[in-house]
Amino acid sequence: MPQQRASTTHRGHRGTPRLIAEQDTQSLPDTMLAVEAVDYQSPLRLSHRPLPALPSGSLLVRMEAAGVCRTDLQIVRGHWPDLPSLPRIPGHTGVGIVVSDALSRNIQIGDRVALPWLGLSCGTCEQCLNERPQLCASRDQARWNADGTWAEYATTSEHDVVIVPEGIAPCEAAVLSEAGLTTYAAVERAGVRATHTVGVFGIGGLGHLALQYAGIAGAHTVAIDFMENKLVLAKELGAQAQFHPQDPMLGNYVSRQGGLDVALICSDTPSAVAQALSMIAPGGTAVLIGLQQPVQLPLDAFALVRNSITIIGSTGGTRRQLHDVFKVHRDGMTQVVYQARGLEVVNQALAEMEQNMIEGQLVFDIAGIAYE
Ligand SMILES: [Zn+2]
Ligand SMILES: [Zn+2]
Known part of the structure; x- marks a missing residue:
């Protein structure tokens, strides 16, 4: 697949979020396709899983795109300390459409949201109150203690998401939520x-x-x-x-x-x-x-x-910083360089990244899944 280099002058849309959501809420499936890590030696596999359970204060998001970074590679290869037992769905950032009711009036079904990697911070500890949710002690490090974003659906805590502004395509937003936020911070x-x-x-x-x-x-x-x-x-x-x-x-x-x-x-x-x-x-x-x-x-x-x-x-960043990252991009000040792959070629895509064959960031284009 050729390199996709998207700038603000030529980026795509997938229609308004609300229209997508109306379809979604009418037809939430019982199962979803997801990438699964079964052990730290074997290749990742694609499997059918039940939709994730939804704890209160959490959102169910139909994933459109998910970033892939070196952290993911380190984890799935078993190179990080304190790795959890498997199976688990990898992926710690992403972008998708909200398909469950939110407690906050600022988030509605149909909104396109980013799940930055600070996901699942507690929102009330000293670090969270000091705008450093990425340092929250109860934070799910790299979302690896819960199932992640390399799937058709994922959950996230409501207070960790950031609305993706109109005019930024999902794959671009996924890169900005990951590499953009990290480096901006x-x-x-x-x-x-x-x-x-x-x-x-x-x-x-x-x-x-x-x-x-x-x-x-x-x-x-x-x-x-x-x-x-x-x-x-x-x-x-x-x-x-x-x-x-x-x-x-x-x-x-x-x-x-x-x-x-x-x-x-x-x-x-x-x-x-x-x-x-x-x-x-x-x-x-x-x-x-x-x-x-x-x-x-x-x-x-x-x-x-x-x-x-x-x-x-420096790791991650805050919601305010991600908001800034989106604004700067929408104003035409940054170019996002990425290569998109489908979840079905996850192992091949990770190998390409390992061999430095990816220009810009690797992104899974999940909305493009076209198989049963
Ligand atoms: Zn990352
Ligand atoms: Zn906290």
């Missing part, structure tokens, strides 16, 4: 501004959006990736400079800029962290976003202290 946390030089390490699903948010903040952006096609993409998306990580010119270029004020490390390679830290300007900030594995990183404490370097980890 990271750019905000790092305080990127117009005088900054920002290095973006890894121009994949996360990096292609991180680059654009840093650019919108007015920063001078430097894209770093092993793959030539991703550097070409970075240039198209507005990066001022692009380098292979081993390019001997990279160090010189960054030195002439006075170092990196901010490094957005979207790559999942530990060596990217070391390289980013070696190029950080005094007083600068390195944000770890893409490396989500239990690896130990060597740190030069002397350089860290002497240069007052800040290192932060």
